[in-house]
Amino acid sequence: MTEGYGTTFPRLRDAAGAVWRDYTGHAFVERLREASLPRAAFLGYLVQDYIFLVHFARAWALAVTKAETVDEMRTCAATVDALVNTEIGLHVRTCAEAGLSEADLFETAEHPANLAYTRYVLDAGHSGDFLDLLAALAPCVMGYGEIGARLGQDVADGHPYADWIATYGGKEYQQVCREVGALFDGAVARRLGPAPETTPGWDRLCHRFTTATRLEVGFWDMGLSFAR
Amino acid sequence: MTEGYGTTFPRLRDAAGAVWRDYTGHAFVERLREASLPRAAFLGYLVQDYIFLVHFARAWALAVTKAETVDEMRTCAATVDALVNTEIGLHVRTCAEAGLSEADLFETAEHPANLAYTRYVLDAGHSGDFLDLLAALAPCVMGYGEIGARLGQDVADGHPYADWIATYGGKEYQQVCREVGALFDGAVARRLGPAPETTPGWDRLCHRFTTATRLEVGFWDMGLSFAR
């Protein structure tokens, strides 16, 4: 189902090995799937994820400044716009239903797991080039796509997290994953040629991708901690 | 007519003094208005302006990474999107009518006047904060708005540059100027308080604004040079 995410992503995912499974099969995800995730964990996660999206949008905007072609700029700019003007809005609405205003969200203290992840991604962009940044952005985009696609296969009526699953398993988000996959493949071909795994830069991309994946694990750990 | 551009912009414009008039009343502009601007000058300018817009969009994307509120991010992200997905497209179409493909445009050697201006704006952002960047972005946005509004008051039938004038004098672009003006006013109020001219940071903003205006003059000079 997630075969349309291009060829670069699965290579980096395979190189990440067990860490990728720790992330996409994390207890937070499994309990969300089974509808046994405590509401406090989900809401705590959602509030931090709002802050995450703010910084994730900043990182995609940084990608616009590091693109080499107008086409690369277009995809990144559209992603910024989608994050800032759509996805953040979804969080705002879900949180509002739980009694949290956007001002509440914005002023919530940022969890260290959130700081570690988002600022690592931004620094991947500042210290490296466009590919370094994409490699750090990919685990979130594609991992949520994989999780959404898997969980979306079987959602019982009245599932408490049906909206969340529908968002990431839905056609629109899956299309985003395919577009980011194509962007990544094109950017890699342009900069590393037809056999990117044989270039000296490949290890650096694997390291970026694996580190960001590791920080996703920490983000789910944080989510569970809100239920303690 | 350009009274809706807020209160920060006119203060910086007044501080820039004669340089602002050198820019908005430049011979390039006057000859364009009078329809006496050689086609070679206009096309040479348009090709460089395509490259300019690429980097100007990068600078607005940088602003997304430096914003402090989600509202600031929203306006900047929308501007990036408008530049990358609309305004650049207009240039591509006009140039295509003159026989220049987008690949031609992208591969044109960037003129030093273009490098000086665009990279100065980007560096204003990298070395300073959100306000430094806005102060360097404002002369282009608002200056074109003033020029468009003035030239749009009286355009004869068959004017060779009617499209260009209609773009910048039109409602849509004037609305962009008002939104950027409101963004700027809000950002200044948030960071410098109700009397920004009395703060130590004000001189730096004036310097940024005036330098960018000076570089606009150089950009028109470049345009005229293509007709020689």
Added chain:
Amino acid sequence: MTEGYGTTFPRLRDAAGAVWRDYTGHAFVERLREASLPRAAFLGYLVQDYIFLVHFARAWALAVTKAETVDEMRTCAATVDALVNTEIGLHVRTCAEAGLSEADLFETAEHPANLAYTRYVLDAGHSGDFLDLLAALAPCVMGYGEIGARLGQDVADGHPYADWIATYGGKEYQQVCREVGALFDGAVARRLGPAPETTPGWDRLCHRFTTATRLEVGFWDMGLSFAR
């Protein structure tokens, strides 16, 4: 004892309140003082601190790019040089005595607490201006100065961490704190004027300083975790 660190730092420290005491009086510090800190905790901390210094030096280098005067550049450049060519060397030597090569250090996986702190500081610089960056750099520089000065007052012969205490309590490091304090005071006066606490920008600086202090607490927590 630490009165020579200028006037900006104590104001920000006071605004941070209890978090500052959580940092400078942390169990890690107290056990180090009492010589009861397990060696494993100290070494684990030292290896992460090597990586920390690499990124801290990067952040001071970023400050060079954001300085407004040549004098500001000089102090920041000298600090980069001291970190890269002296302080990192001290860590390399201490770790070598414990059997860890510099290659071992460089390839150690970076702890999330380390990522969170260092990348937050770098992002403070990228997203803000020179003062935002200094406010995020100050807690480490000055806090270690305060801790070193306090612990250095009474060190028994054969104290296992005498070298560490001597480094931060020593004249050379205390002089660095005074120079950074003077840099900070001058930078604040230049940008915010004579009453910085009354300016809208002051809260942002307090927030930067307090967040970095909070991340120092996390760094000590990480140190203790290595002894478990």
Added chain:
Amino acid sequence: MTEGYGTTFPRLRDAAGAVWRDYTGHAFVERLREASLPRAAFLGYLVQDYIFLVHFARAWALAVTKAETVDEMRTCAATVDALVNTEIGLHVRTCAEAGLSEADLFETAEHPANLAYTRYVLDAGHSGDFLDLLAALAPCVMGYGEIGARLGQDVADGHPYADWIATYGGKEYQQVCREVGALFDGAVARRLGPAPETTPGWDRLCHRFTTATRLEVGFWDMGLSFAR
């Protein structure tokens, strides 16, 4: 004589072709060599070069933030320190002899040719990676080394520009060129492997190097313009 500048630099220089000769054999250089360069041109150049060095030091500091190894950081940090604490000082002294204070220098309006060059180099770093930045930094470092070495072979007694020639033709500066050459070679080997010219990234480096060389030509043009 300049054979010790490594292997990457001569390849990029050869790829730049005629532009490199336009730069290193520019009329400004030849007239300086023949002692026929008007004093006004030299002083005008020197004042702008002071501002250039400020921003060039910022660009080397940016390189510290983009380095991948501590050794790369060390060379870049040492270069920043040399520029800020030594080379800028030479300019200050030479200008002081001509009656210009450092405050005069710092407040001189920056020439567009200067803005174009320095901000292009900084943006090469911000938009790309460490190699992009080095490719944009190399033409100044190495070109001055080549010019200094050539002009230093035969300087008559009482030559008005003997100090300038001695600086860039001297052992110390030639050593800097060799160190930067070694840094560049190592950085290329690490990132592009043993045959960098065959990698897709090579063209981008050539483009960076050639553009920066073109901007050096503009800088000499600016110098001559001060004598008109």
